[in-house]
Amino acid sequence: MMKFVKEHLQTIDGVATYPMISLLIFFVFFALLFWWVFTASKAHIKEMGELPLDKDNH
Template identity: 50%
Template sequence: MLKFVKHHMETIAGIEVFPLISLIIFFVFFLGLFIYVLRSNRKQIDEISRIPLNINDESDELL
């Protein structure tokens, strides 16, 4: 099976570009995510992180 896949991969023209493209997409995505996290509003993140811990009257009525 491995010989079959390896043979067909070698016959595809320009296949050596695909690993490089996927590596670039990977780094660009996580670099963008890292920049987004660094530039985000800390106060808003703290408020959102406390949402599961807030107990209000509306949630008590549902139980």
């Protein structure tokens, strides 16, 4: 089975770019998430953290 997959992947032009694109998307996503965590309003984070405990929100 693995031999079939290797032979099939070798027939695809530019197949080596797909892992690089995946890594780039992964890095960009977590870099943006990291940026958001440090720039988010502390009041907003506190409000969202207390939301599950809020009894008036049913």
